Amino acid sequence: MLKTLIQQEVLLAARNYSQWLTPLGFMVLVIMVCMISFTNNAAVAADILPALLWVSILLASLLTLPSLFANDAEDGFISHYVLSPYPLLPLVITKVFCHWLVHVLPLCIAAILVAFGLGLIKTTLLTLGLTFLLGTPIVSLLGAMGASLTLAARQSTLLLPILLLPLYLPVLIFALGAIHASELHLAIHGYIAIIVALLLFTSVFASLIATISLKSGVATCSG
């Protein structure tokens, strides 16, 4: 069941490529605009590059969130799922995984390619990749929470940044802490451990809140 869902999401993304290509284009544009505005100061540009990549991923991922549950809620899939005997939590986690796979992973790969192209040194590049791998699932999890909470809201595109960007701060701080430490050739284990802890914590609580929120949304629609 869940495997079919994943296959279906990937197939949908492959057919409807503008839904993941547009955020990707947005991310590259954000990086381009910032980098061009720093052309007169190459040292600053090199310094801020990892932070800029992280921030541009956070911003681009916001664009993908309104559609995360909206289509399934609109065509009644979520209502049917809630009424079925299957528990909702695995569905939410699968949706989060698909969101990460289809929307966030391309952003990470593109960001790493950009970093490589702009000449980030190898150890920093590896740390950047590691923080992406462990940190961006948190972005998807919190994003799913935000998307489910704003499902019934008007103008969810305007609401999501206000709700989510403050919650993204911890992962951003520790990811950039790890990158900074690796630039100074210091140990990064501590930062990585905290990111993993954040990942475990959000995978329990954010998915739980998203589940409760979706369920209550269905309950009020039908009753």
Add this chain to the structure above:
Amino acid sequence: MQWIKQHLLSAPHFYRLSTRLLPWISVITAILLIYGVIGGLFIAPADYQQGDGFRIIYVHVPSALLAMAIYSFMALCAVGVLVLRLKLASLALINSARIGVWFTFLALITGSLWGKPMWGTYWIWDARLTSMLVLLFLYIGIIALNDAIAERITREKSVALLALAGFINIPIIHYSVVWWSTLHQGSTITKLHPSIASSMLAPLLAMLAGFLGLFALLLILRMGAELQQQVTHD
């Protein structure tokens, strides 16, 4: 529990009780605030290091503590909404948010004005300051979410869930000065032996109680107004 739910926490009973308590709360709050302002600004001695500049503490500390206390109260209300399905709890939650956002704003502004002469900067990305700013955005997010959802039950539940999710920030704010030793000083009064002279402490505690009374007063007025509005609409 059922009795409490039906009698003490029902809307008509709350309205009757609160209108009866209102004059008492107003008088006590006014006395506390007047004593706090006079005691803090005129009677308390100047600080040996900061001179008269320290007197902003009488606004800064109460509003910062209130900002956190109100959020904790909102998380409690959120449990009331989600678990006990109390109608009054969601009313208290959103109206507390609308008041709490101003206390948070006041704490940030007074702190920033205090920071310039004492630290040499209005703002620094210190752990305490950053987590307070996150609290401000949590308040704004809760209010924005509440105003964006039209359907009542979905709105109340979504707002309660968001308030609960944001509650994780409160212990981070409280322990930020312990975990990260950055610019903001540690706790002065919320510990067993306060590191502040009693002539300075008494007005501070009065201001704190006064701010708490002010919050209760504003909350009761807001909730009462909204309950009346609901009655006239129904």
